[in-house]
Amino acid sequence: MKEGDRRVKRTRRLLKNALLELIHKKGFNAITVRDLTEKADVNRATFYQHYHDKFDLLDQAIDDMLLSLVTYVVPKNVEEITDIEKASPVFVRLFEFIYDNTFFFQVMMGKNGIPSFQRRMVSMIQQFMNEKLEQFHPQPEKMDIPREILIHYISFAHLGLISYWLESDMQYSPGYMARQLSSLTVKGPLAAGGLLYNNCLGNS
Structure with a gap:
């Protein structure tokens, strides 16, 4: 697997894990993209490289x-x-x-x-x-x-x-x-x- 592919997989895994933890904590409706990026420790630009919004991620x-x-x-x-x-x-x-x-x-x-x-x-x-x-x-x-x-x-x-x-x-x-x-x-x-x-x- 190429290094770029590994980074993509890792970033998406981090964001999906962050999504699950935040849904568990406070429900999907209360989650913001900022919550997701802070939890996953990625920046907003990186988030939008992979997903349109939190609904797309879900x-x-x-x-x-x-x-x-x-x-x-x-x-x-x-x-x-x-x-x-x-x-x-x-x-x-x-x-x-x-x-x-x-x-x-x-x-x-x-x-x-x-x-x-x-x-x-x-x-x-x-x-x-x-x-x-x-x-x-x-x-x-x-x-x-x-x-x-x-x-x-x-x-x-x-x-x-x-x-x-x-x-x-x-x-x-x-x-x-x-x-x-x-x-x-x-x-x-x-x-x-x-x-x-x-x-x-x-x-x-």
Whole structure:
């Protein structure tokens, strides 16, 4: 890597880190470009060489992270999603990635976070699922429910479980969370919770 490329990467990393710390401290709306440059220890001219404004910095930070997430998580084959004997490798990679980037996700989804981040994350999951369903299940007429209903249900369920994990300070390991999400996804919530097996619904 050329020295100029290293400087660019370093400057952008410093500014993105400064953005996260300032959002965590006082929320995005209260942040100024001056706050960012002082926190990152770069001058204003350098900032504007890389970003139009703080919104551009935020958008690029989110885009970069979500693209990295998709690239890391993407399944190699259908078995990585449907194998019920163990945690799906896709879900293992999902929780590992979030664990490795804990501060970013906790800030973005925390009390001072960015509301649009969760919408963009859901949209990314939905796009990802739609592409994989078209690849692994190209005949939607043979599905028991419409594809879009399945996609919306699973994407918001995944986001809810991720939010819970972050809010609970990640008390469970990524592997444990991957096993739970695998069970819920493959079996469904009632079967995974033992309600169907124990005939709880019929006895209520």
